[in-house]
Amino acid sequence: xxxxxxxxxxxxxxxxxxxxxxxxxxxxxxxxxxxxxxxxxxxxxxxxxxxxxxxxxxxxxxxxxxxxxxxxxxxxxxxxxxxxxxxxxxxxxxxxxxxxxxxxxxxxxxxxxxxxxxxxxxxxxxxxxxxxxxxxxxxxxxxxxxxxxxxxxxxxxxxxxxxxxxxxxxxxxxxxxxxxxxxxxxxxxxxxxxxxxxxxxxxxxxxxxxxxx
Amino acid sequence: xxxxxxxxxxxxxxxxxxxxxxxxxxxxxxxxxxxxxxxxxxxxxxxxxxxxxxxxxxxxxxxxxxxxxxxxxxxxxxxxxxxxxxxxxxxxxxxxxxxxxxxxxxxxxxxxxxxxxxxxxxxxxxxxxxxxxxxxxxxxxxxxxxx
Numbered sequence: 001x002x003x004x005x006x007x008x009x010x011x012x013x014x015x016x017x018x019x020x021x022x023x024x025x026x027x028x029x030x031x032x033x034x035x036x037x038x039x040x041x042x043x044x045x046x047x048x049x050x051x052x053x054x055x056x057x058x059x060x061x062x063x064x065x066x067x068x069x070x071x072x073x074x075x076x077x078x079x080x081x082x083x084x085x086x087x088x089x090x091x092x093x094x095x096x097x098x099x100x101x102x103x104x105x106x107x108x109x110x111x112x113x114x115x116x117x118x119x120x121x122x123x124x125x126x127x128x129x130x131x132x133x134x135x136x137x138x139x140x141x142x143x144x145x146x147x148x149x150x151x152x153x154x155x156x157x158x159x160x161x162x163x164x165x166x167x168x169x170x171x172x173x174x175x176x177x178x179x180x181x182x183x184x185x186x187x188x189x190x191x192x193x194x195x196x197x198x199x200x201x202x203x204x205x206x207x208x209x210x211x212x213x
Numbered sequence: 214x215x216x217x218x219x220x221x222x223x224x225x226x227x228x229x230x231x232x233x234x235x236x237x238x239x240x241x242x243x244x245x246x247x248x249x250x251x252x253x254x255x256x257x258x259x260x261x262x263x264x265x266x267x268x269x270x271x272x273x274x275x276x277x278x279x280x281x282x283x284x285x286x287x288x289x290x291x292x293x294x295x296x297x298x299x300x301x302x303x304x305x306x307x308x309x310x311x312x313x314x315x316x317x318x319x320x321x322x323x324x325x326x327x328x329x330x331x332x333x334x335x336x337x338x339x340x341x342x343x344x345x346x347x348x349x350x351x352x353x354x355x356x357x358x359x360x
Contacts, residue, residue: 069330073323076289077315083290157291189224189292 036130043143053141064149072154087183091119103127117183126170126177134171142166159187216353217282217298223331224292226252230334234347255286255294285310303352317343
């Protein structure tokens with residue numbers, strides 16, 4: 001699935017920053033080729049394990065979800081970004097802070113739907129696919145589907161249910177990679193029942209739980 | 214100036230972690246109920262504050278104090294809630310709570326593949342590092358005999 005990278009290519013370094021709060025913070029540099037090749041090895045192994053592309057796509061999404069669920073905490077710890085007030089702010093934070101922090105790229109945000117609940121992220125270059133060509137027998141494979149899972153998992157932990165999918169992919173011949181994100185609904189907290197929370201009768205508690213948060 | 218105890222709750226109300234340093238009075242109820250009571254109170258206070266705030270909200274509920282102790286609160290957008298009880302000499306432990314979250318909880322618990330997310334924290338390393346950090350705080354002194 002991979003082809004040889006040019007001998008003269010300089011390996012790009014990705015900058016991983018330790019949390020800003022730590023006074024002894026230092027830059028840790030990682031070779032981006034290592035990251036790309038590791039991801040490629042992962043997808044190759046999944047293709048060997050599961051015979052058909054759909055299963056691989058689902059598995060990548062699931063793995064991405066598990067990553068996203070933890071990654072959001074790291075992101076919140078490092079970036080000190082507060083709660084976003086609307087989906088537009090969320091889009092900005094994802095594109096300008098999150099993608100920059102973790103992949104070193106800044107996708108552009110376009111194609112907002114009239115209701116403001118869908119948008120597209122356009123990635124000019126995708127670091128995951130640096131040396132990759134899709135062979136013909138895997139034409140329905142969504143190679144970078146891990147990213148969709150990561151976004152979905154991370155946003156679910158900040159109470160947003162979203163649907164994320166690739167609509168254009170440079171591996172399939174399109175000029176750019178486009179990820180479409182759609183806001184489905186806000187996930188409300190499910191709390192334990194009133195009695196379990198508080199064994200003592202506080203008459204003001206029950207009306208409070210019905211506040212919209 | 215002392216630090217009494219620390220609670221970490223997740224979004225659903227289960228207590229992920231509890232640790233105490235100087236607690237001189239037991240509440241007289243089982244620990245399970247104590248956690249539920251604490252979470253219920255924090256949740257109600259937070260929604261009360263959000264609802265009744267007379268000005269625009271910035272951080273929401275941050276701390277409350279009684280004549281003996283102060284409770285400091287930090288909530289992350291991902292729903293993790295930390296509550297630290299100190300004595301009245303500590304004006305704001307928000308930085309300490311932020312450090313506990315960013316540098317200890319995220320680094321040692323969230324990034325640990327053996328710690329399932331949203332399960333009670335079993336990690337010994339986390340407990341040790343947290344203990345070392347809390348003891349190194351400038352306001353963690355011996356028990357104030359006057360309080």
